[in-house]
Amino acid sequence: MNRLKSLWRKHWLALLTVVLPMALAGLYHGLLASDRYVSTTVITVRRSGTDAPTLNGLSMLLPGAASMSQEDTRYLREYLHSQDLMLRLDKELKLRQHYESAHADVVYRLDPDASQEDMLDYWRHRVEISLDDLSGLLTIRVQGFDPDQAQRINLALLREAEAFVNDISHRISDEQLAFAKGELTRAEEQLTAAQRTVIDFQTHHRMLDPQADAQATELRAAELRTRLTKLEADLATKRAFLHDDAPDIVTLKAEQAAVQQQVGRETQSAIAPGSEALTRLSINFHDIKTRAALADGAYRSALAAVEATRVEASRKVKSVVVIEPPTHPETPEFPRHLYELSTLLLLCIALFGIAHLTMATVREHQD
Incomplete structure (x- = not known):
């Protein structure tokens, strides 16, 4: 007991700033953290006319070879993050039930009492959509606690993207013709x-x-x-x-x-x-x-x-071109145990060094 007290008096700062956070983080990653799988798909919006650029070889990397429909791709990105789409997919795929499951990670789980706005914010963090301005490619990454569910959500998003682009394209064409x-x-x-x-x-x-x-x-x-x-x-x-x-x-x-x-x-x-x-x-x-x-x-x-x-x-009817169909993940991408623990350790060491230097400076001024 005395030995523990002596150890505490000598190393209490290191215990508080390094050992305790790392121990809690280790418990979390070892016992509580749930695997999160990521299904990925890559798409772009193309015109059916002859003015659409090709996507072959190095042409995608050349300036000016990007799709002429990047504005439509940006509209599509906003649509996939819309609340209306989220609510419709929730009725179809039981999103809320999946993300607030009791077996899910308590840190990354959706609050059962979450409002629509809170759920929309959660949804936008679980569905990452990035646009490459050079090539016009839209990458959709869907996180799920189950690989099958992650792929199902991604397939539903792809279906909705195709319907959205077709609807917009035909609506504009019909308005112009009318x-x-x-x-x-x-x-x-x-x-x-x-x-x-x-x-x-x-x-x-x-x-x-x-x-x-x-x-x-x-x-x-x-x-x-x-x-x-x-x-x-x-x-x-x-x-x-x-x-x-x-x-x-x-x-x-x-x-x-x-x-x-x-x-x-x-x-x-x-x-x-x-x-x-x-x-x-x-x-x-x-x-x-x-x-x-x-x-x-x-x-x-x-x-x-x-x-x-x-x-x-x-000639200019737009359509969604699937570069990579929704993948079925086999290995969880999150949590990244080694990366997160290493990052936390570096932060704790930095915090310990700052605290130790501050205390030493204070004692020096008191003497």
């Missing part, structure tokens, strides 16, 4: 209305193309003016050596008068007062035809956009 089809319907309605306006105009004014009629009128008037100019020249020439009552002069005058009347009628038909002028009709019809042409162009563009969107949607 928008393009909506634009096509609107363009078709505008084209139909424009074509109906053209037909109504032609029916109301009883002419196929006022612009063509106006051009024909202008052409006839120009031809008549040319003919009138020629008649005036011929008349002036014959008056130089014929009398005004000569038959040729009389004939030219009659023909000149008739042509002048015809020119007047053609001009009057184009700018007749009190009625809608042919020129104005031509301008209005040109505006209507321009609107119809624009509507036709918009319809053709919308139709091409629908086809392009359909092709692009089918």
